[in-house]
Amino acid sequence: MIAIRTASELKLLRWAGHIVALCHAALQQAIQPGISGLFLDEMVEEIIRSNQAKPAFKGYRGFPNATCISINNGVVHGIPTRRLLEEGDIVTVDIGVQYKGYIGDSAWTYGxxxxxxxxxFLLEHTEQALWQGLNVIKAGIHLTTISHTIGSYAKQHHLSVVKELSGHGVGTALHEPPIILNYGKPNEGPILKAGMVLAIEPICNLGGGAIKTLSDGWTIVTKDGKNSAHFEHTIAVEEVGYTVLTSLADAGSFPAMVN
Structure with missing residues (x-):
């Protein structure tokens, strides 16, 4: 069952998402050659905690850090390390925030x-796959219409979708119903209603869609070594359209926050 959030819940979810957006804004300025993933992770955790929130990933099923940092052929769940970023790398930073019991979740891939x-090309069209999927969202559509839209766009641009990974509902837990695939037939599954909160997150590869998990038990990479990108926003379904919750928009309505 997909939860319908009240106005007060949506406000808390927006606050959580805004803190995530503050982190990504800081990352845009910080990411450059010579910076380590561990440095970025520590920076993000400081922003989260300075805004009276908690890193939702840290300790989740034993995950050790505040962020998942996946470099080049890293797909998801990369553990931040002291490895220095190099010119020409791409790096995905996935961030989850818990604010007063409610979750914000967003990933972005940076050059x-x-x-x-x-x-x-990979970054442009994986991000565009996200926006294509978001732009069909409104109350009354079937869930798989989002999945179909994302998968069709990726296929048109000769990118592989990682079928084992998906978007999900968001609320008081990091992963809630429904599972939101990035491929499939349209007009199937649950009908969306205003107040549902979803994380939409296409994950696309330059090569094949096959993946494997490294010996650390967390880091997932492409089997063929080709690069992968990941773009994600948490959104609230509206009667007409949607609202991005992991956004810097409407900052005036939030408590004082620190970046």
Whole structure:
């Protein structure tokens, strides 16, 4: 069952999402060659905690850090390390925040310095797959219409979708119903209603869609070594359209926050 959030719950979810957005805004300025994933992770955790929130990933099923940092052929769940980012890398930073019991969740893939045209293509069209999926959202559509829209866009641009990974509902737990695939037939599954809160997150690869988990038990990479990108927003379904909750918008309505 997909929860319908009250106005007060949506306000808390928006606050949580806004803190996530503050972290991503800081990352945009900080990511450059010579910076380590561990440095970025510590920076994000400081922003989260300075805004009276908690890193939702830290301790989740034993995960050790505040962020998942996946580099190049890293797909998801990368553990931040002291490995220094290099010119031409791409790096995905996935951030979860818990604010007064409610969750914000967003991932973004960034280029490090000047990146190759192939990498630019991957980032541009994975992000666009996200927006294509978001732009069909409104009350009354079937859930799989989002999945179909994302998968069709990726296929049109010769990108592989990672089928084992999906979006999900968001609320008081990091992962709530429903599962939101990034491929499939349209017009199936639950009908969306205003007040539902969803994390939409296409994950696309330059090569094949096959993945494997490394020996740390967390880091997932592409089997063929080709690069992967991941873009995610948490949104609230509206009667017409949607609202991005992991956004800097309407900052005046939030408590004083620190970036």
């Amino acid at each position: 490090v310095g000047s990146i190759a045209e192939e990498q630019k």
